[in-house]
Amino acid sequence: MNETARERIIRAGAAIMHGQGYAATGLKEILDAAGAPKGSFYHYFPSKEAFALAVIEHYEGMLREIGQPALATEGLTCRERLALFVARYRESQAEGGFRRGCPIGNLVLEMAGQSEVLGRRLAVSLEGLTRFFTRLVEAGQASGEIEATLDPVEAAGFLAGAWQGALMRMKAARDDGPLATFEAFAARLLFGG
Template sequence: MSKRELKKEAILLAGMGVMKSKGYNGTSVKDIVDAAGVPKGSFYNYFASKEQFALDAIDSVAEDARAYAKQALGDENQCAVQRLRAFFSSGIDCAAGNDFKVGCFLGNMCQEMADSSDVIRARLDQILNAKTRLIAQVIEQGQAQGSLSADMPALAAAEFLFNAWEGALMRAKAAKSRQPLDAFVLMLERILS
């Protein structure tokens, strides 16, 4: 990575920490540069706008999430049911490890910005659809293996699971409790059995 890319990455990571806790609207450019320890003018050397910063933050989080999802869901040494359980279980561990304060950055951005920025909404929709398709592929593999019911449409089941998961994360954040996530797991087990 060049010096410029390293500096941009440092600003991005510092600013993402602020945006994860305060949201898009609660985060100013000043908050981002203060967190990064750089002058305000430096921000505009790397990002055309706060919206562009948010898009880069979304892409960064999505890339990490995509890499993890491919690793967890793509481990064909485990059956499809085990992969789905492990994928969602690790998400619960992450939420609990953050005391249910953070939720899903992509889900939070979607709730906050889908009506305010069409470009952010479209990027989030594309990323969330890709994640849903990964889950659908695992469901299809489970159906082919006979470990999951073949009579449920894989993509619809993946949509349901992923949307229920995002809702459970939101509720866990509101309740500061794992109870909504435990309810999700209870229903997940019924779907997977």
């Protein structure tokens, strides 16, 4: 399927925004990277904020693509699912020298306090990460790998926060050590060691 001009603008803008942030990303830069004519931005997006909403949706698709195999791959233990999730994210971050961080987390830090609309939408996006970890914990409980007494939603909220913190530390340090630390401590929390 051919990529539409709108999709090209979103993809190009998302890549730029992931690297340098919302405020530092200019419309001309986005259009040049997308190979789109000058007036086309406002044809598809009434504002930069509306564009950012489309970019958030794009980021969610990217992140689902990274995380989905950890839940969907048959025959894995829950511990292996956690390791696969971390490994796939590590691989996606290695391409950028561990400098980019989480695209959603980056926007949260930059824009959640600046734009009510973006802040609300980003909160919804972060809930997607919590749902991912909830499903992981529930799968581990169903297989007997995780104690049934552990509240899956509470544990998932903690894991999502710890994961975002690990990604911020990874970005600052420009190495994947914080991801390994997350994986080790998440395994201790979930599996007892």
